[in-house]
Amino acid sequence: MPDLAILGPWLRRFLTEHIVTERNLARNTRKSYRDTFSLLLPFVSRKARKPVDRLAVSDLTSGHVLQFLAHLETDRGCSARTRNQRLAAIRAFARFIGSRDPALVEWCGHIRAIASKRSMPPPVGWLTRAEMEAMLATPDRKTRRGRSEYALLLFLYNTGARVSEATQLRVRDLQIGSQNGAHDLATLHGKGGRTRQCPLWPETERVLVDEITGRAGEDAVFVSRLGTPFTRFGVHRFIERCAAKVPELAGRTITPHVIRHTTACHLVLAGVDINTIRAWLGHVSISTTNIYAEIDLTLKANAVALCEVGQPRPARSWKEDKDLMAFLKAL
Structure with missing residues (x-):
């Protein structure tokens, strides 16, 4: 199998070079990306029935990614926001590969076409x-x-x-x-x-x-x-x-x-x-x-008090200025 088809070298370049040197992402973001693939690779390995180090880029199909996202919510109890966060890391990885290997542009498009799930932001908790x-x-x-x-x-x-x-x-x-x-x-x-x-x-x-x-x-x-x-x-x-x-x-x-x-x-x-x-x-x-x-x-x-119904409205002085209205009509 050609090296370009193996997932491992791509992932190493993405995590150690691209997001660190090229994008200079924050340390916590890098850890989040790392954790995403620590969960994703064993899951895909079980689905593809291959060792993790022998996984090919083509094994990371959009179907497997969707199954992984469903696994996060149903089996691990993650929220929709966490699911979308993991998906963002996978999309970034697909974009990285697609921008460097024209043969994998179609694969990249399938991964990036996976939609984020709508989620309501949690209410802001604070103390009096x-x-x-x-x-x-x-x-x-x-x-x-x-x-x-x-x-x-x-x-x-x-x-x-x-x-x-x-x-x-x-x-x-x-x-x-x-x-x-x-x-x-x-x-x-x-x-x-x-x-x-x-x-x-x-x-x-x-x-x-x-x-x-x-x-x-x-x-x-x-x-x-x-x-x-x-x-x-x-x-x-x-x-x-x-x-x-x-x-x-x-x-x-x-x-x-x-x-x-x-x-x-x-x-x-x-x-x-x-x-x-x-x-x-x-x-x-x-x-x-x-x-x-x-x-x-x-x-x-x-x-609400500023726009309360029943409050007296200011006089429309421009309507009462007869000289001004006559001036405008005369123009």
Whole structure:
């Protein structure tokens, strides 16, 4: 079998060269692509009755891909959004092959013709100010560990940072103790290698100073009880533990991303314009940020009041200006 017909070399080039060097995709996106093919190849191998390392490009048929997508939803319990995410990785792989081998353009077209499934975005979950304050009160600040956990929770609320941005934060990324009235800042490294700076509240600055005292610039700001940098999983578990201690949050799923949504919603309620919130959260497009302008009933009620039926309408002064109407007719 010619090398060009074997799936393995194509996949290695795609994962190690194309998405890293040519497209410079974010690390989490690369991991998502890797996980997609870690699930797909064994599935196709069983269907084609071939070892994974002997699979040909032609074995990855549109029929097998559709069966794989159905398997994700029915057997693995994945949502339509996850299904579409896996399909996007497969499409990108097909486009990569099709653009480099004219003989496989038709195969590429069949794969890329698979439609995404329509999915409704999940409702945005967020906490009221009272609920957020109850979360902040859960760490025992009489202990060193409790103060560290409080610092992490307050930082997430202050900055609206993604969990990956918080776990990657280093001491050198903090500009605190500023003089001449300058703001204390945290530099966050977000998606796609983009960075942004978020101002810190005085309380956040105070607890972070206590947290990083005596550490080197390359050290992680937030560390676990074992002294190692927090992982994404560790932060998720920590937020779940805090939420479990708040009776008002019983039965609700609280994640670090809910804290991020909470920051955005509280900024909206404070009257901060949506473009500033976009920059605060590190969104590329303002359309992503617009969801926060739609979730609060208070804002919707105020909008309805502006167009309430029965309110007196302003006088149509241009109709009553007889001289102006005569002027227009005379032209």
